[in-house]
Amino acid sequence: MPHRRRLGPMNSTPRRVENLHTDKGKVPVYATGVVEQPWDDYRPADHGVWRQLYERQRALLVGRACDEFLQAQDAMGMTPDRIPKFADINRVLERATGWTLIGVEGLLPELDFFDHLARRRFPVTWWIRRPDQVDYIEEPDLFHDLFGHVPLLMNPLFADYMQAYGRGGLKAHAIGPEALQQLTRLYWYTVEFGLIRQHDGLRIYGSGIVSSKGESLYCLDSPAPNRIGFDLERIMRTRYRIDTYQKTYFVIDSFAQLMDATGPDFTPIYARLAAQPAIAAGAVLPGDRVLQRGSGEGWAADGDV
Ligand code: PHE
Ligand code: FE
Numbered sequence: 001m002p003h004r005r006r007l008g009p010m011n012s013t014p015r016r017v018e019n020l021h022t023d024k025g026k027v028p029v030y031a032t033g034v035v036e037q038p039w040d041d042y043r044p045a046d047h048g049v050w051r052q053l054y055e056r057q058r059a060l061l062v063g064r065a066c067d068e069f070l071q072a073q074d075a076m077g078m079t080p081d082r083i084p085k086f087a088d089i090n091r092v093l094e095r096a097t098g099w100t101l102i103g104v105e106g107l108l109p110e111l112d113f114f115d116h117l118a119r120r121r122f123p124v125t126w127w128i129r130r131p132d133q134v135d136y137i138e139e140p141d142l143f144h145d146l147f148g149h150v151p152l153l154m155n156p157l158f159a160d161y162m163q164a165y166g167r168g169g170l171k172a173h174a175i176g177p178e179a180l181q182q183l184t185r186l187y188w189y190t191v192e193f194g195l196i197r198q199h200d201g202l203r204i205y206g207s208g209i210v211s212s213k214g215e216s217l218y219c220l221d222s223p224a225p226n227r228i229g230f231d232l233e234r235i236m237r238t239r240y241r242i243d244t245y246q247k248t249y250f251v252i253d254s255f256a257q258l259m260d261a262t263g264p265d266f267t268p269i270y271a272r273l274a275a276q277p278a279i280a281a282g283a284v285l286p287g288d289r290v291l292q293r294g295s296g297e298g299w300a301a302d303g304d305v
Pocket of ligand 2: 192207
């Protein structure tokens with residue numbers, strides 16, 4: 001965790017306000033205000049981390065990430081040279097789909113996060129991981145948020161999906177914790193860890209994958225995980241992993257399919273699913289459209305969230 005990190009002066013230290021104890025363990029909660037990206041405070045080591053991660057992932061993702069993702073990254077003018085300025089990205093993004101990036105200190109409380117998305121504002125953590133954290137960091141940093149999440153906001157369908165998710169989150173929050181849990185699983189298995197079937201094979205669109213070297217390889221190449229066709233209610237019942245690669249990836253055929261499947265009112269679905277048992281992260285069910293049944297090799301025996 002980037003706890004006692006600090007490369008910058010005190011005024012650019014992320015303000016962590018408390019730790020929340022949740023079913024996912026201890027979760028840091030940051031000051032919720034929108035902050036100006038302190039771009040001038042980034043040091044050469046910060047830009048170096050960006051460059052290293054950017055070059056490594058781009059080399060890996062050609063032929064692995066979906067075309068929309070790769071094209072959008074280029075269109076937004078992201079380069080390995082230096083950490084992008086949010087203001088520069090915003091000029092392009094706003095014109096494309098009406099989304100804007102806002103700088104934040106780190107993970108936001110759920111309700112704040114949903115509210116931003118519902119207004120087409122995407123919160124991006126302003127600080128980047130340290131050089132010794134390039135391979136793994138437990139919480140989202142600038143690289144995950146900006147490199148991983150922002151490119152697909154250039155895509156009109158995905159841009160609408162993210163806003164609908166924000167609105168849906170506000171609604172689920174009012175319904176109760178079980179609804180929220182089901183919705184969070186949908187986010188996890190689509191926005192963070194989704195795969196898409198493209199004309200030439202399976203590709204990645206999930207942000208949690210594209211920002212991870214190991215999982216970018218594992219999710220497509222390894223015989224271990226299940227790859228199963230997207231099924232909304234199945235996903236909303238499926239537990240997931242936060243400390244290992246996923247045991248199961250769900251595959252959409254197109255962003256249009258994702259929009260169509262998530263368009264209906266979830267209220268009755270939440271109620272119906274609340275009465276059904278949750279599904280283990282690695283389970284394969286009789287009704288699944290199985291693209292690959294995982295070998296299960298190397299799976300942790302417990303620890304599904
Ligand atoms: N249709 C969902 C609802 O009624 C909202 C939603 C849309 C959630 C898209 C996620 C993604 O709550
Ligand atoms: Fe994320």
